[in-house]
Amino acid sequence: GNSVTQMEGPVTLSEEAFLTINCTYTATGYPSLFWYVQYPGEGLQLLLKATKADDKGSNKGFEATYRKETTSFHLEKGSVQVSDSAVYFCALKAPGNQFYFGTGTSLTVIP
């Protein structure tokens, strides 16, 4: 079946620290992979995506590389800011109409 597993939170970092949030997946076929972010009081928003193996998605200083050999799509940012405090969701879309999400990882960045 299709599923996503992401690292448990919460994660607390100091400003300018390096961020990694791990995400691994199981899927039938060749999924597209996504990171969504939810800021306080808002809905989930697409942060970045990758549609095939070895693709790198990037946005707002965040990056994630689609690794088929390790079935992973880890989210990284070199220097986090207070404004990055949010909940981050890893997701996949297998062929068809369904998206599958992880549990979300809460990130708090302190000044």
Add this chain to the structure above:
Amino acid sequence: EPEVTQTPSHQVTQMGQEVILRCVPISNHLYFYWYRQILGQKVEFLVSFYNNEISEKSEIFDDQFSVERPDGSNFTLKIRSTKLEDSAMYFCASRRDRGDTGELFFGEGSRLTVL
């Protein structure tokens, strides 16, 4: 910027009562979804809707649940007889096309508390 809107933001109800959660998807979108997230658990797929009918549904989406697009703009989720375990955040989402890379646009969620 167009957005998905959901009402109510929070609803408290007694077990056994009917609840309707409302969503207004982005106007030129064709695919509509309901997801839910029980506190501390995964965001779970409930149902997808296209061309005025359900296209996929999960095991969670049993006979107690129904969806409707009554007037071409609203997309509603009805729970006929709520149970304690229905307490969750319910997210509506929409998408313009069917392509595998299509982005989902989410509403802010409706928190349902069943007492």
